[in-house]
Amino acid sequence: MDAARHLHNTGEIRGDYLEKVTGQAQFASDVVIPGMLHGRVLRSPLPHARIRSIDVSAALAMPGVVAVLTGADLAELSAGRNSHWGLYLRDRPLVAIDRVRYVGDPVAAVAALDEFTAEEALDAILVDYDPLPHVTDAREAMAPDAPLLHEKMDKIQNFYFRGGTNPVEGTNIFQHYQYAHGDVEAAFSRAHRVFEDSFRFPMVVHAAMEPHVVIADWREDSITLWSGAQSPTTVQKALSLLFGIDMAKIRVITPYVGGGFGGKSSVKIDPLVTALSWKAKRPVRVCLSVSESMLTCRRLSADIELKTAVDAGGKLLGKSVRVVMNGGAYADTGPAVAVKAAIRAIGPYHIPNLKLESYAVYTNTVPGAAFRSIGGPPAVWATESQMDVIADALQIDPVDFRLRNMLDKGGLVKPDLRPIDVDMPGMLRRGLAAMDEAGGNSRASGVAVAASDPGIHALGSALVRMKIDCSVLILTNTIELGQGAHGVLRAVASRVLGQPLARIKVATPDTDLAPYDWVTGASRSTVIMGLAVEEACAEISREVRQLAAELYGGEAAAYVLADGGVAGPNGFTSLLDLMVRANGIDSGEFVGLGRITPRYRNGDFSRMPLFWETAVGVGETEIDVETGEVRLTRYVSVADVGRVMNRKSAEGQDEGAAIQALGHTLYEELVYEDGQPLNASMIDYHVPAIDEAPREFHTVLIESGDGPGPGGARGMGEGAILPMAPVISNSLARQYGVRVRELPLTPERVWRAIREVQRDARRGK
């Protein structure tokens, strides 16, 4: 074990594993509150309709039913405030008022003594709908005569992301992003070749193991929530605005969360459940079914058009990217997703002339939302597929073609962004070498690379309390949703405070106790919260050493914290003895506060991105030419993570992201017909299972030690989702001459493409 690994306790078996496998871990869905009711949500069966009337009398008359919330309650509840909420656009009512906009839109909510009664009561609610024309396709929704989902665009600035959105009033377009540098048209006109390709990326769902769950307890002038939210502080702020209650009186507690992948970030069902608790005057628990979670949010689907110019030497001269994203019925974080989809289509390449344009469009479908690397997978799928198309046409090896255009460390992807901070060519070579070392053939493999700019806001604080027995409590609103963030924070505290991991605990996130953190997402926790904990621990360390120097003599710098106390020129003193000597009794504690803001490190943390999250994928596939079934057989995933904080967690994040990508590459798509989702259940919607994972998966984690986080760490956990689709697609093209431009690569699509290739071959094309 080398020194760096020892320093960072990378071999620790995470504390939550044992709790989870023995069923001891408490998730939000396990929480029981005295007097708690159970809520169920009535959802729209129609894609778009006016609500003529809602009759809840039969439901209310049922024994065990305590309350029914409908849009009619909002006038009283909101009392002059806006009853709509959102992240960029105030477009979503707490519950449908006079209109529904997608199949699954909440129309009413019932609180009852038990879940069964609540479910039964949903059937007794009579809703009279007047159907309206609907549209589920983004391009059709952009047409001038398309049904309009929202009559006005009520914009919000700087609410969750910096800035706002750029909607087109009177249309369904809720974000239109444009960017250019150089002269792309001139580049096209003087190019050796210009390539135009279109790609489609499907609607996919997050499919977290634990569905959305919230327990809300509304009291006279306070609200307490137990929620599976990825951003407790944003929930707190949204509820404060909606219900007119001070933020300090809104408490959000976040026990373990059973997976999020962005589907629980920002705000989701918390306002609805809180409103139901207000109506019932009791705590209410709403735990969605997996099918309901699938009707709550999803990844934005995308049509991506690329036009790319190259010179005769295989150098990229210019590129235009046009992305149209299907944003669903409510904007949520879609405006940010659309921007990132355009930027992430650039890739780690030098492109002197660049034009980006993207749209996010309302449709009568499940609202689009953040999902592991927002906008990244569609962008990288398109760009890295086209890189192989171009290489093939120019008869250049695809790896060589990439390397001719790839930015070195310090190169600019886009002038307003931080220069790329990793050695991408080196990463690519490591990936190819790893494939050969594993017994594969890198020259015949599918290859793809990705560089994404995490949309991280450098806002997060931590409180650390060291007790007299040297046990340490970390207070943070960074949540633990399986990614291992709490393990990383413990490792940081262990290193700075010199105490064994067994003595270090992370408290359940609670906005009443722990300071502000922006969100657990965007690969930011290791860097932002890791640094906050490091700063807090450093403050404690300074104070202890200073006190020891005052009491025992010498310089503070001569003391170091050690297991159970502090060691100095005159030997070891326990913290207990130090405290008794300092305070006269064996009581007290040391408290440290760590705060990370954009002003951190002389303002360097205000520059975006904080670091580049990069990935290389190299993969081998097999194809059954009779059925079109594709299998990934061997895969290498490479990431420069700066520093590995916990090897098991880091590899788990990398493997998890890649296998999640196998879903949108080969299997997953939420299908709509006549405005209805056809497969919004885990019976009809297939996520990859373990027998579909490749027989060999090799994660290569590069530790360059130059990231902004503790010990030179970068964030990770999203990058590996990016290269998978183009790796498989490029592998099929290299091995079988088959190029499919629409995901997922279902057996039918692949089989048809094979037949086409065979037909062309017979015709001598």
Add this chain to the structure above:
Amino acid sequence: MDLTLPASRDSIWPIFFDVARIARLIPGCEQVEEKEPLALYTAVMKQKIGPFKLEVPTEVRVEDILAPERVRSRARGRDKFTGTTLDVLLEVVLAPAENNGTRLTVDSTLQVAGRLAALGYPVVKKKTEEIFVEFEKRLRAELGVA
């Protein structure tokens, strides 16, 4: 639905507005009444879908008509027992085809709300397709063509 029938438009068109004949052709369609010629009709639709037996009093309103070429009508109804509402927009087009035949196309959009919707759209859609298949069979028999 898209089919070509070896019969003229003029022989097919009247069937759609002859309440007795159309009731025989649509499976589960009963008690058809003409309230206003070429404008408003009522009927009771009886269907079994999955575990549900539906009995939906339906009002059919003709929205647009050009004899003997096309008719667009909207059927709406509600089943009291299951709280299911149906809203069907039907667009029927008759076009001349080869050998004095007629190409009949029926475009339908169906929206279902209430307990029946809980079965999931694919189940409802499949039932609709079955109804169309049966309708075609009966229409061919009515016209005496294969």
